[in-house]
Amino acid sequence: MASQDSAHRTELACLDCHEGHPPMAKAVIPKCSQCHDPGDNPHFASANCTACHNPHAPLVTSFANIGQARPICITCHADIDQQMKQWPSAHSGQDCTACHHAHGLGKGKSDTCLDCHDKHAPSLSLQDCLSCHQPHQPTRYIWDHPVKNSQCGACHGDIVTEFAKNGAGHAKKLSCTKCHGAHPPRQEGVIPKCSKCHDQKAKKHYAQRGCTKCHDPHSPKKVDFSHLKSVRKICLGCHANVGKTMKRHPSFHAKLQCNKCHPIHGEYKSCLKCHKGHSKDMKYGDCLRCHIPHYPKPPVFAKKVPSKLCGSCHQKEYKAQLTDKSKHARLQCIYCHTRRHRVIRKCETCHGKPHDAPLHRNFPNCLKCHNDPHHLSGGEQ
Numbered sequence: 001m002a003s004q005d006s007a008h009r010t011e012l013a014c015l016d017c018h019e020g021h022p023p024m025a026k027a028v029i030p031k032c033s034q035c036h037d038p039g040d041n042p043h044f045a046s047a048n049c050t051a052c053h054n055p056h057a058p059l060v061t062s063f064a065n066i067g068q069a070r071p072i073c074i075t076c077h078a079d080i081d082q083q084m085k086q087w088p089s090a091h092s093g094q095d096c097t098a099c100h101h102a103h104g105l106g107k108g109k110s111d112t113c114l115d116c117h118d119k120h121a122p123s124l125s126l127q128d129c130l131s132c133h134q135p136h137q138p139t140r141y142i143w144d145h146p147v148k149n150s151q152c153g154a155c156h157g158d159i160v161t162e163f164a165k166n167g168a169g170h171a172k173k174l175s176c177t178k179c180h181g182a183h184p185p186r187q188e189g190v191i192p193k194c195s196k197c198h199d200q201k202a203k204k205h206y207a208q209r210g211c212t213k214c215h216d217p218h219s220p221k222k223v224d225f226s227h228l229k230s231v232r233k234i235c236l237g238c239h240a241n242v243g244k245t246m247k248r249h250p251s252f253h254a255k256l257q258c259n260k261c262h263p264i265h266g267e268y269k270s271c272l273k274c275h276k277g278h279s280k281d282m283k284y285g286d287c288l289r290c291h292i293p294h295y296p297k298p299p300v301f302a303k304k305v306p307s308k309l310c311g312s313c314h315q316k317e318y319k320a321q322l323t324d325k326s327k328h329a330r331l332q333c334i335y336c337h338t339r340r341h342r343v344i345r346k347c348e349t350c351h352g353k354p355h356d357a358p359l360h361r362n363f364p365n366c367l368k369c370h371n372d373p374h375h376l377s378g379g380e381q
Contacts, residue, residue, distance in 0.1 A: 141183030249295030
């Protein structure tokens with residue numbers, strides 16, 4: 001009696017239960033129901049009270065002799081019984097005494113997860129287990145405590161590594177459980193809709209369907225278009241100016257799907273992957289000096305285009321200029337053929353009218369005398 005601070009010691013005396021003692025009186029041992037009315041608590045209706053409780057030390061110290069305890073336990077812990085039925089697991093089929101050796105949650109009174117289960121990773125602690133699993137409903141997977149990405153990585157290591165490396169804004173602002181509110185076999189909240197964060201009204205691109213056809217949420221900017229048949233409408237959701245440009249300057253390119261040249265977002269194929277160069281020594285950078293990929297025709301010249309590059313198509317003119325001894329020979333082709341292909345400056349643009357007025361009236365076409373601007377045969381040398 002003195003070993004426990006139970007109500008039997010603090011509120012009763014021996015004679016409150018034992019009314020007499022031999023030989024003067026008959027030994028009386030009362031029934032538990034004399035004080036513990038079954039109508040007050042379902043637990044008080046359980047049979048064989050002394051299998052768990054010693055009346056002189058009624059606080060339970062061991063379940064070793066109780067046998068199947070679950071029918072008794074659930075008379076007080078009906079909520080736990082309901083949880084185990086709602087979320088069935090291997091734990092649901094076990095008797096309470098498989099984990100609980102004595103009543104209460106004190107040290108040694110029940111097993112911990114690590115007494116039966118191997119860790120997902122050596123670094124995990126018991127508290128990490130409880131971040132994801134509740135012992136009476138271990139398959140519920142709901143985050144009652146903060147969960148670090150590293151804990152998720154114990155099972156999903158490749159995904160967590162990819163997320164840390166290529167997660168972009170997702171990795172900077174979010175954790176795994178910020179998006180994944182639960183875990184299978186749960187269904188609700190496991191994988192959220194992109195629209196949860198990316199408001200469809202905020203940006204036209206966000207209104208597109210099938211986000212995951214292009215974006216892996218764990219590496220959202222590492223976009224592979226190569227397996228898709230139709231992407232143009234999706235691409236133009238962000239790159240509207242490109243669409244307008246191709247519409248103003250129609251070409252064969254304008255009929256292609258964007259992933260024909262851009263199989264990976266932010267990357268592009270070299271022109272020479274599809275087109276044969278004008279000369280054998282041409283490089284991709286040379287193509288861009290004259291052609292803009294989204295409207296390749298007509299050619300639009302960069303600020304510097306080597307005359308040799310022009311000569312790969314215009315061989316006659318280039319060879320003539322190489323043997324010319326006039327000042328024209330020292331000019332780049334684009335000096336006279338400015339901006340666009342087939343544009344030809346008038347001689348007067350640079351030379352004005354260097355001859356007498358009658359001569360210009362009689363010969364308004366300079367090429368009557370100066371036969372070829374690429375190889376001047378007359379005039380000032």
